[in-house]
Amino acid sequence: MSSVGQVLRVVGADALILVDGKPVSALCPKMLKLQGLCAGDYVEYEFDASLNNNLIGKILPRKNHIDRPTISNVDNAFVLVSEVPKPDFYVLDKILVNLGIENIAPYIVISKQDIVEDNFIDIVKSQYKNCVKDIIVLSALNGDGLDKFIQLTKSKVSVLIGQSAVGKSSLLNALGLQIKTNSVALKVGKKRERGKNTTKNSQLYLTSYGALIADTPGFKMLDLENLEPEQLSHYYPEIRECAVKCQYSDCTHLPNNEGCQVITAVQKGKIPVERYDRYIRLKNAIQKKRSFYGK
Numbered sequence: 176m177s178s179v180g181q182v183l184r185v186v187g188a189d190a191l192i193l194v195d196g197k198p199v200s201a202l203c204p205k206m207l208k209l210q211g212l213c214a215g216d217y218v219e220y221e222f223d224a225s226l227n228n229n230l231i232g233k234i235l236p237r238k239n240h241i242d243r244p245t246i247s248n249v250d251n252a253f254v255l256v257s258e259v260p261k262p263d264f265y266v267l268d269k270i271l272v273n274l275g276i277e278n279i280a281p282y283i284v285i286s287k288q289d290i291v292e293d294n295f296i297d298i299v300k301s302q303y304k305n306c307v308k309d310i311i312v313l314s315a316l317n318g319d320g321l322d323k324f325i326q327l328t329k330s331k332v333s334v335l336i337g338q339s340a341v342g343k344s345s346l347l348n349a350l351g352l353q354i355k356t357n358s359v360a361l362k363v364g365k366k367r368e369r370g371k372n373t374t375k376n377s378q379l380y381l382t383s384y385g386a387l388i389a390d391t392p393g394f395k396m397l398d399l400e401n402l403e404p405e406q407l408s409h410y411y412p413e414i415r416e417c418a419v420k421c422q423y424s425d426c427t428h429l430p431n432n433e434g435c436q437v438i439t440a441v442q443k444g445k446i447p448v449e450r451y452d453r454y455i456r457l458k459n460a461i462q463k464k465r466s467f468y469g470k
């Protein structure tokens with residue numbers, strides 16, 4: 176008789192699965208590895224006497240799945256940004272699009288509140304307040320803002336996403352876990368402030384207050400060439416809202432389209448001009464990549 180568990184991590188053939196609130200080890204056959212078995216997956220497994228271990232037999236249907244970082248069945252995604260390391264808003268936009276494709280409405284977390292300037296918080300809020308569920312400001316160092324994060328993650332499966340050294344593992348440590356963190360000393364304005372990847376694999380952790388939260392490795396590269404360029408506006412909630420109202424059915428919403436609802440909204444400040452400019456940049460990049468691959 177097989178039982179069901181939820182994968183916390185997979186490294187090589189070794190998996191850790193959550194069964195009745197307890198982590199249990201299990202083996203992952205190569206076949207399932209090829210099928211992309213990952214943290215968050217629900218699996219059927221049974222004890223195999225010859226292996227003297229649990230053996231995973233099957234991945235159960237997923238409610239959602241993201242590739243970067245690799246995780247399935249998430250309720251909430253928290254995308255971390257901070258002033259240190261210097262944020263790349265173009266990459267942040269791509270992460271939000273990638274989550275939108277999977278129908279996951281993300282939160283933005285401004286981390287390291289103890290060192291970020293108010294001005295930075297204002298910039299993030301003005302550009303992103305209309306395209307994410309909420310923007311949370313917190314510090315793993317002094318605990319500010321953790322209450323709200325705890326409320327939002329309780330009894331849910333969440334994932335932390337963001338570039339290396341933004342403070343993903345530190346946030347989990349502030350919630351009582353013990354994870355290795357990036358030792359690179361980081362200060363505002365320092366040049367070499369990017370840090371190297373400390374977390375190498377996505378892993379779900381069970382917190383003492385009953386949340387499952389995935390720590391994931393930071394990344395900078397994210398290609399979206401599987402997306403039709405015409406579909407891109409769909410994943411910018413504030414642009415989508417105006418694009419559907421645009422009177423020109425085949426409008427590209429480019430700056431030279433006079434009377435376009437999107438352009439009018441940018442001019443009125445309803446759509447942040449920075450977000451719009453990066454949207455055009457991303458649309459062009461996707462177009463270029465697709466024509467290179469003959470798509």
Ligand SMILES: Nc1nc2c(ncn2[C@@H]2O[C@H](COP(=O)(O)OP(=O)(O)OP(=O)(O)O)[C@@H](O)[C@H]2O)c(=O)[nH]1
Nearest residue numbers: 315316340341342343344345356357372373374393
């Ligand atoms: N001042 C301050 N520093 C922080 C805070 N959170 C994390 N840091 C520092 O930021 C650095 C990186 O933190 P990590 O938690 O390892 O970052 P990460 O996002 O897990 O990095 P990767 O695993 O490489 O993706 C460490 O030097 C932490 O001490 C915070 O709230 N305030």
Ligand SMILES: [Mg+2]
Nearest residue numbers: 343344373374
């Ligand atoms: Mg980490």
Ligand SMILES: [Zn+2]
Nearest residue numbers: 421426428435
């Ligand atoms: Zn238009």
